[in-house]
Amino acid sequence: MLQPEGKILVIDDERDMVAILKKYLTDAGYQVSLPGNVMESAAEAARILPDLILMDVKMPFKDGYQIKAELNQNEKTADIPVIFLSSSVSDLDRKKGAALKADCYVTKPLDIKDLLAKVSAALKRSGPVAEST
Helix, strand or coil, X not given: CCCCCCEEEEECCCHHHHHHHHXXXXXXXXXXXXXXXXXXXXXXXXXXXXXEEEEXXXXXXXXXXXXXXXXXXXXXXXXXXXXXXXXXXXXXXXHHHHHCCCCEEEECCCCHHHHHHHHHHHHHHHCCCCCCC
């Protein structure tokens, strides 16, 4: 059986959620990276060029929408697929994510099997992000 491939950047301010995501993604065969802090996550994405970003919406200091807007403004990161993670199920939040061209919006608590299926689908649709030289 082929192992999944892909470099995934996880951006979340909750340590427990980061640990859970890292464990399940790593166990599924993905390479997981974490930014030093939320404020520098867009710069970290530009530095490592992940194939996919999993990002919480509600975070202190800078929310996921602000970070996605920063990613969209950088040609190196604009096309990296983003899956938003949030406990909010409001249509307004989903519309904000769609307006920013997020690939998917997943509500918490997470169904890990469903999340892994969405990660796999997003990676298949986008393919690996090519590094600029």
